[in-house]
Amino acid sequence: MAANTETESDQGPIGTWLHDIGAAFDPAIFIAQLFGFAVIIFLLWKYVRPPVQKMMRDRQETVRTQLAEAEAAKKRVAEGKKAREKAVTEAKAEAEQLKKDAAADAEAITSDIRAQADHEVKRISEHGRNQVALVRANLVRQLRTDLGLAAVDKAGELVRNHLADDSAQAASVDRVIDELEEMSSGSSSAVPSSAKLVGLHAMRAASRDAALAVSDKFDSAASDLDGAALAAASGDLTAAINLLGENPVLRKRLVEDDENAAGKNSLVHTLFDGKVAPVVVEVLATASTQRWSSSGDFITALRRQNSLIVLTAAERDGVIEQVEDELFRVSRILEANPQLASLLSDHGKDADKRVDLLQKLVGEKVSGHTWTLLSSTVRLLNGQAADVAVDQLAELAAARRGESVAHVVSASELADAQVERLATVLGGIYGRTISVQTEVQPELLGGLRISVGDEVIDADVATRLAKAAETLPR
Structure with missing residues (x-):
């Protein structure tokens, strides 16, 4: 035992360890451990080594890339520095060039400004001279206008003072008549008459011809009728016109069926024979067989013919001149009172009420024939203004007498001799008898x-003064 202890002591720790291993060595265990170690080595080699190697390679590649990028960045920094230095150099050169260009531009601009300033000075000077000339011309024109207006006003004042005398008024009228007389003697042809067309001017040719045919038929059919029979016929025709106005289908049948004249004639006789005067039946039958431009013209022509019937009655009773004068007076009343004319023309009101208003106005102041004309006209206005319709009645009365009406307005009442002379002179101008209807308007x-029909002769002093003022320069 002592010997063994000594031996172990002599071998040292390693020897002792080896001795222990040898004492504990088991070959089977060793082989198993060796196999396990080999398996571990294999697994490490097979499955651990490749990822580790790949990771190492990736890391190396990353490092190489970073080194390359660092080198490239270093190069870019160097290139940027060179580019900056180059840009600075170029900027300095460009700034120097800009400075030179700016100096040149400043010189050119200064030169242009001087030239423009010189041009503007000349333009302003020229404009100033033109403005002065324009102002001077305007002042001269205004002065002329003011002086002209003052002269016209003064002349007007002198004329008014002069014409305040009745003899001067009469002399001014005589001078106008003298001028018209010279016109009459110097004219080789008379103004054509349109008396037959009174009340028909607004119609087309077909309707005018139809209306004239109706008038001709009446003249032939009523040649032997006296005033009373004609007055009764007027009442019948008024009733027939009312019937046609209230029956548009019947009116259309009588107007539009141009190819069936015989049928329309038969229809008229069926409706009116024995109910109205024969002359009225003839008038309606003739009207129905004519060609009309519109149904409105048909009614207008019948209204006109109704007025002609009454005027014929007045003519045969010997009072047509009185009727004409009364119609003219009423037309002047309506012309001077637009509100009254509007009330009589108001188709929204019942016809009887409008006739009642007319009765209160003139009923007891006019003859029976005149009242018949006025009342039937107001009752059958058919859209026409009352004042226009009454004015046409006066013209129609004059035309029935073979005359044309001259509406003469003067500043004071005309003497009978002046009216007669004026009628004679106007008759020479127009080639027919002229009936003079006078009116006083002091403002003339x-x-x-x-006024004769559509023609107006402005020979009054007020108009001449106004025209003189209008001709002054403005």
Whole structure:
């Protein structure tokens, strides 16, 4: 035992360890451990080594990439430094060039400004001279206008003072008549008459011809009728016109069926024979067989014919001149009172009420024939203004007498001799008898204003003064 202890002591720790191992060595265990170690080595080699190697390679590649990028960045920094130095150099050169260009531009701009300033000075000077000339011309024109207006006003004042005398008024009228007389003697042809067309001017040719045919038929059919029979016929025709106005289908049947004249004629006789005067039946039958431009023209022509029937009655009773004068007076009343004319023309009101208003106005102041004309006209206005319709009645009355009406407006009442002379002179101008209807308007100052149909002769002093003022420069 002592010997063994000595031996172990002589071998040292390693020897002791080896001795222990040898004492404990088991070959089977050793082989198993060796196999396990080999398996572990295999597994490490097979499954651990490749990822580790790949990781190492990736890491190396990353390092190499970073080194390359660092080198590239270093190169870029160097290149950037060179580019900056180059840019600074170029900027300095460009700044120097800009400085030179700016100096040149400043010189050019200064030169242009001087030239523009010189041009503007000249332009302003020229404009100033033109403005001065324009102001001067305007002042001269205004002065002329003011002086002209003052002269016209003064002349007007002198004329008014002069015409305040009745003899001067009469002299101004005589001068106008003298001028018209010279016109009459110097004219080789008379103004054509349109008396037959009174009340028909707004119609087309077909309707005018139809209306004239109706008038001709009446003249032939009523040649032997007296005033009373004609007055009764007027009442019948008024009733027939009312019937046609209230029955658009019947009116359309009588107007539009141009190819069936015989049928329309038969229809008229069926409706009206024995109910109205024969002359009225003839008028309606003739009207129904004519060609009309519109049904409105048909009614208008019948209204006109109704007025002609009454005027014929007045003519045969010997009072047509009185009727004409009364119609003219009523037309002047309506013209001077637009509100009254509007009330009589108001188709929204019942016809009887409008006739009642007319009765209160003129019923007891006019003859029976005139009242018949006025009442039937107001009742059958058919859209026409009352004042226009009454004015046409006066013209129709004059035309029935073979005359044309001259509406003469003067500043004061005309003497009978002046009216007669004026009628004679106008008759020479128009080639037919002229019926003069007078009206007084003091604002005309003097002279005359004459209307014959659509023609107006402004020979009054007020109009001439106004025209003189209008011709002044403005």
